[in-house]
Amino acid sequence: MRPVYLDYNATTPVAPEVLAAMMPFLTGGFGNPSSSHALGRQAHAAVERARAEVAGLIGAEADEILFTGGGTEANNLAIRGTLASGDNRAVVTTAIEHPATEECCRLHEAAGRLVRRVAAGPDGIVRTADMARAIDQGAGLVTVILAQNEIGTLQPVADIAALARSAGALVHTDAAQAVGKMPVDVRELGVDLLSIAGHKLNAPKGIGALFIRRGVTVGPLLVGGGQERGIRPGTENVPYIAGLGAACALAGERLTHRRGTLAALSQRLLTGLREAVPGLLLVGDLERRLPNTLNVLFPGVSGRRLLEACPAVMASVGSACHADSEEPSAILTALGFERAVALGAVRLSLGWDSTSNDVDTAITEFAGAWRSLAPEQQSAA
Incomplete structure (x- = not known):
């Protein structure tokens, strides 16, 4: 059996449609997207097409999508990349975050800065009023998981984001488990940053994306070339990026019809x-x-x-x-x-x-x- x-x-599993989108760039289309010759232009076009496909799934603009090596890197960039070394403002989060968020918060604490963690209720959902009290005490960043990865409960991110932004704080949500399983729209959520993990929606492991709202500044964790606006330097993983784009397009179709x-x-x-x-x-x-x-x-x-x-x-x-x-x-x-x-x-x-x-x-x-x-x-x- x-x-x-x-x-x-x-x-x-990697969907057949995703593998089909990847294969040309694992074989003949091996160009570097930064090269100006035909192979490079082909690779660059694939990256930008995938950027638009990812954006389309979450209601973003293509230039608001940054490719990463996965959801963990996206969370690290969103949290550590928005809090400069001299930023002493508090982080407000929940007690039910994924380790990729919680460990970033612990680093913030280890540097002598404040993190406020809001407990969830017995139903696995944080209360907006509790988040409001934590935000009112001052915050530079609010980070809340959209769909809890172990128990699946959905957090009131849109309500929390409205409170946070009115208080002048940036808002990040880890949407790794939500994207591809339910409709997700960054405008409706009102978030500034949103993390995606490709392998949660039938793309390969080792690829992800971070939505960065226009006007939000994210500093790099690594230094190198100018790829991905200099925020995520390094030659782009073209086959996997193409796969993530195809996975997002496929997820949109599934959510519409099934x-x-x-x-x-x-x-x-x-x-x-x-x-x-x-x-x-x-x-x-x-x-x-x-x-x-x-x-x-x-x-x-x-x-x-x-x-x-x-x-x-x-x-x-x-x-x-x-x-x-x-x-x-x-x-x-x-x-x-x-x-x-x-x-x-x-x-x-x-x-x-x-x-x-x-x-x-x-x-x-x-x-x-x-x-x-x-x-x-x-x-x-």
């Missing part, structure tokens, strides 16, 4: 698991979440052991960036879950390739694995 892949929040697909499959999965596993809990708000993401708590078992007993389904016990230890997710403990309960977490994330058969197989396999483990776990307790 083909294993069922339910870990699309960790990474996605918008309800992921939500319907997720609901089918959640309903089936609740019927098969009494006491199963969903983490986070039921409605204000990504259409593809479920973080569920299996009672009386370790999520890690459950996955080991269920090799027919590939999923995660939390964020794939720190999924190698038998400790509860820091996100879940921040939401108030006790350690024993949080250890039962399994993150199930669907993709555009997921089918109803995949969902039904996962329900059956998880239910069987849980029944085999739960008595043992409960007697040990």
